Amino acid sequence: MALKGVPTGIAAALSASLLGLFLLPLVxxxxxxxxxxxxxxxxxxxxxxxxxxxxxxxxxxxAVSVGLxxxxxxxxxxxxxxxxxxxxxxxxxxxxxxxxxxxxxLLLWVMPGTAVGGLLGRAGLPVFDTIWGVVLVxxxxxxxYTVLASEQAxxxxxxxxxxxxxxxxxxxxxxxxxxxxxLSLRGILAGALxxxxxxxxxxGGFLILAYTVVPSPPYTGPVTNPAPVYIFNLYQEGALxxxxxxxxxxxxxxxxxxVAVRLLERSGRxxxxxxxxxx
Amino acid sequence: xxxxxxxxxxxxxxxxxFRLGPISGHVPRGSASALIGPNGAGKxxxxxxxxxxxxxxxxxxxxxxxxxxxxxxxGRHLGYVPAGLGLLAHRTVEANVAYAGRLRGHPSARSxxxxxxxxxxxxxxxxxxxxxxxxxxxxxVALARALAAAPRLLLLDEPMAAVDVxxxxxxxxxxxxxxxxEELPVLFVAHExxxxxxxxxxxxxxxxxxxRFEGPLDRFLGGPQSRFAARFQGLExxxxxxxxxxLPPASILRKQLEGCRGPDGVAFAAGxxxxxxxxxxxxxxxxxxxxxxxxxxxxxxxVEAHGLRLLGEWDGPGAPPSVGDRVRVSLNTDELHSLGKxxxxxxxxxxxxxx
Numbered sequence: 139m140a141l142k143g144v145p146t147g148i149a150a151a152l153s154a155s156l157l158g159l160f161l162l163p164l165v166x167x168x169x170x171x172x173x174x175x176x177x178x179x180x181x182x183x184x185x186x187x188x189x190x191x192x193x194x195x196x197x198x199x200x201a202v203s204v205g206l207x208x209x210x211x212x213x214x215x216x217x218x219x220x221x222x223x224x225x226x227x228x229x230x231x232x233x234x235x236x237x238x239x240x241x242x243x244l245l246l247w248v249m250p251g252t253a254v255g256g257l258l259g260r261a262g263l264p265v266f267d268t269i270w271g272v273v274l275v276x277x278x279x280x281x282x283y284t285v286l287a288s289e290q291a292x293x294x295x296x297x298x299x300x301x302x303x304x305x306x307x308x309x310x311x312x313x314x315x316x317x318x319x320x321l322s323l324r325g326i327l328a329g330a331l332x333x334x335x336x337x338x339x340x341x342g343g344f345l346i347l348a349y350t351v352v353p354s355p356p357y358t359g360p361v362t363n364p365a366p367v368y369i370f371n372l373y374q375e376g377a378l379x380x381x382x383x384x385x386x387x388x389x390x391x392x393x394x395x396x397v398a399v400r401l402l403e404r405s406g407r408x409x410x411x412x413x414x415x416x417x
Numbered sequence: 418x419x420x421x422x423x424x425x426x427x428x429x430x431x432x433x434x435f436r437l438g439p440i441s442g443h444v445p446r447g448s449a450s451a452l453i454g455p456n457g458a459g460k461x462x463x464x465x466x467x468x469x470x471x472x473x474x475x476x477x478x479x480x481x482x483x484x485x486x487x488x489x490x491x492g493r494h495l496g497y498v499p500a501g502l503g504l505l506a507h508r509t510v511e512a513n514v515a516y517a518g519r520l521r522g523h524p525s526a527r528s529x530x531x532x533x534x535x536x537x538x539x540x541x542x543x544x545x546x547x548x549x550x551x552x553x554x555x556x557x558v559a560l561a562r563a564l565a566a567a568p569r570l571l572l573l574d575e576p577m578a579a580v581d582v583x584x585x586x587x588x589x590x591x592x593x594x595x596x597x598x599e600e601l602p603v604l605f606v607a608h609e610x611x612x613x614x615x616x617x618x619x620x621x622x623x624x625x626x627x628x629r630f631e632g633p634l635d636r637f638l639g640g641p642q643s644r645f646a647a648r649f650q651g652l653e654x655x656x657x658x659x660x661x662x663x664l665p666p667a668s669i670l671r672k673q674l675e676g677c678r679g680p681d682g683v684a685f686a687a688g689x690x691x692x693x694x695x696x697x698x699x700x701x702x703x704x705x706x707x708x709x710x711x712x713x714x715x716x717x718x719x720v721e722a723h724g725l726r727l728l729g730e731w732d733g734p735g736a737p738p739s740v741g742d743r744v745r746v747s748l749n750t751d752e753l754h755s756l757g758k759x760x761x762x763x764x765x766x767x768x769x770x771x772x
Contacts, residue, residue: 301470302503302559304490306517306566312491316516320507 168386175383176390185384187359188368189391191351195269195364196337198356199276203284203333208326211288212318229285232278237342240278245347248274269357271348272364276337283336287329291322324403331399338392341366421481422446422602423467423570428476430459430466437462437626439476444570444619446481449596449603451617451634455645458623460606461500464572467604468497480569495570496563500578500606502555504547510534510558511543517566533561537591552579556588564595573605577612589615610649614638622646640754647684647756653728654690655756657682664723670702673748679755687717689752690729693745694738701745706738720746 179185213219214226232240248255248265258265265271299321300313308316344364351362363371365388372381422445429438437459444450452460465471467478469490478486485493505513511530512519518526534543537557547555556579563571576592577585593616596603607613613620613634620637622630622645629643637646644655661678664671674683692706693699704722711717717728718737729746731737738744 296501296503298499298501298503299505300503301465301468301490302497302499302562303505303516304470305468305493305495305497305572306562307491307494307520309489309491312520317505 164389167382167389170379171382171386172379175379176386179380179383179387182384183360184362185365185368185387187362188365189388190359191269191272191357191362192338192365194357195272195276196334198269199273199280199337200330200334202273202277203281204326204330207281207284207329207333208288211285211290211326211329212292214285214289215292229282232282237279237340238346239342241275241343241346244271244274244278244343248347264354265347267348267350267352268354269348269351270354272344272351275340275343275347279340279343280333280336283332284326284329287332288322288326291325291329292318294325295321327399327403331396335392335396338388339366340364341370345370420445420479422448423604424479425467426477426479428463428466428478429474430462430471431474432462432471435459435462435626437466437623440623440628442621442628442631444602444604446602447596447600448618449592449605449616450619450621451613452604452606452621452623453608453613453645453649454623454629457625459626460623461574463623464497464574464604464606467570468495468572469493470497493570494566494568495572496566496568497572498556498559498563498574498576500574502547502559504555504559504562506547509544509546510539510550513547513558514561514565516562530561530565533565536564536595537561538587553581553584553588556580560588560592564599568601571601571603571605573603575606575608577607577609585609585612586615592616610651613649622649642757644681644684644756647754651686652684652754653687654685655682656725656727660725664725668702668723669700670722670725670746670748673750674753676750677753677755679757681756684754684756685748685752687715687728687730689749690720690727691732691747691749692718692720692729692737693747694733695743695745699745699747701747704744704746706740706742706744708740709737718744720744722746 210225210229214222214229219225235243245266246252248258248271250256250259250266255265258270263270265274295318300317303313303317304310341364344367348364349367351357351364353359353361362368365384369381369384369388372378372384420443422443425440425442427439427441429436429440431437435457440463442450452463454460462471466473469485469488469492473486476486477484480493480495490497505516508516511527511534514534515526515530518529523529531543534540537560539554539557539561542550542554547558550558556576560573560576577588580588589612592603595601603616605612605616607616617634619632620630620634621628622637622643624643624645630637630646638650647655656674658678658681661671661674661682664674677683691701692704693701695703702722704720704727707719707721707726709716710719710728716731716737718731720727720729727746733744
């Protein structure tokens with residue numbers, strides 16, 4: 139019995155080390171920021187305009203990522219097609235590409251004067267130094283998580299259930315809406331949450347494509363920077379306390395969103411909570 | 418095609434490298450057919466093809482004289498209960514059973530669901546979720562859900578796999594009464610002989626994608642045609658022709674086996690092998706006890722005679738002997754069944770007579 143406990147003890151010690159690495163720097167951040175500093179930063183209009191553009195862009199990016207990523211996840215999970223392995227690899231590519239390279243690659247693709255840049259400009263979606271540049275970077279770096287999570291979620295849905303309802307009279311659309319979607323929603327939501335978290339934590343791509351954000355609908359506020367760039371600028375200027383306070387505030391807002399989603403998930407208002415499904 | 422129930426006409430299915438068929442058969446209304454065979458024989462593939470979940474490569478399917486070969490699953494009006502049951506885990510028992518009715522917009526979907534819930538003995542569990550039920554109860558929910566869809570055919574894949582012995586008896590009785598009162602044709606896959614003996618009117622034996630037997634249950638029980646059928650019927654001894662040929666020409670055992678030998682050997686139960694003391698004055702082949710085997714309450718002996726091992730019962734006075742003891746073995750030749758070559762077995766190429 140004593141021998142049995144040894145590997146568990148080692149695993150627990152190693153796990154505690156990693157968790158410490160995750161949590162202790164954040165504790166240090168909050169200690170350095172101080173409640174007073176966080177409150178002061180919360181009164182800064184510059185902080186709120188950077189937060190506004192970041193949240194707006196992240197929600198648009200989330201909608202685009204889910205709208206495009208969930209169907210791709212479904213195809214990867216449920217269909218066989220030529221080149222599927224290549225598509226799977228392409229989906230994971232954005233996770234591997236260094237962030238500055240993302241910004242540079244996107245800039246070269248959409249900058250004014252290129253075919254795509256001209257097209258987007260004519261469509262009223264100028265990208266360089268606008269909210270749409272922020273959205274583009276966010277979708278690029280975040281959508282993979284939605285695709286991968288929804289693929290796994292669709293794979294986890296029991297095919298026998300889908301087939302059984304087909305024999306009961308359900309069309310493929312009925313079966314998708316009644317079985318596949320409700321049972322995979324939890325995984326899709328988890329992927330969406332990761333996508334959103336990844337989006338608002340991005341900075342490398344913004345530094346090149348959307349360092350400054352000039353007003354362009356839907357963002358109509360003053361000229362600003364995406365929130366991570368705003369914090370980086372404070373740090374660059376030597377205002378370490380203000381940078382820590384802004385970072386702590388951004389972290390609190392992100393955590394609040396995360397907790398809200400988890401509470402909704404556990405509230406029983408979503409289908410997977412019924413009957414112990416996915417619990 | 419004017420016959421009622423399910424008619425399968427030279428059906429062939431290809432799944433990867435696996436080939437099923439050609440399969441022919443008929444399940445008339447008000448009767449149940451058992452689909453048996455070893456793992457990988459193609460039983461579930463056949464059910465899925467009939468349900469429209471796997472495409473037929475060749476052949477045709479008819480349901481109540483209507484061809485359904487190319488119809489999608491939702492257009493076949495049949496009830497299919499897969500081995501995994503396929504219950505909607507996020508919906509209550511009642512919502513599961515009412516699923517088909519609600520899908521079709523039937524105003525009576527709920528009352529019909531309640532009627533079937535009561536019929537399968539699940540009243541009081543309407544608002545429970547499948548995850549909170551026992552495996553036997555879940556099986557009944559799946560059955561009620563399939564029946565509430567008013568199917569023209571019921572397909573059950575291993576309906577007793579997760580049901581205990583007592584529950585199995587109840588479920589067999591329930592299914593039998595449903596087959597009779599609803600005049601339903603039922604095709605079911607089973608691995609347990611009691612389910613087949615208790616529920617089926619006909620037996621369809623598949624092996625490696627081909628039919629090895631198709632006919633009434635009493636004919637199946639009348640004499641095994643193949644080694645699988647013999648094992649399925651509980652015949653433990655299956656000496657092959659090669660094993661019989663290795664016995665000395667003058668041995669009693671060889672003479673007894675030769676008298677009933679088929680192209681694929683002989684099959685007989687342990688109860689047909691009498692094992693007596695060597696010096697008990699009884700005739701029989703000299704043999705030696707190889708090992709002891711407990712089979713429930715029965716204590717059986719494995720004996721070895723000239724390299725041939727047989728499972729038999731002790732037929733002597735006093736306690737059975739020990740491993741290594743010398744004994745005499747004799748067979749009850751009235752209970753020996755000859756085995757045909759599996760490919761020569763009763764495998765219909767055309768639609769079988771629904772007698």
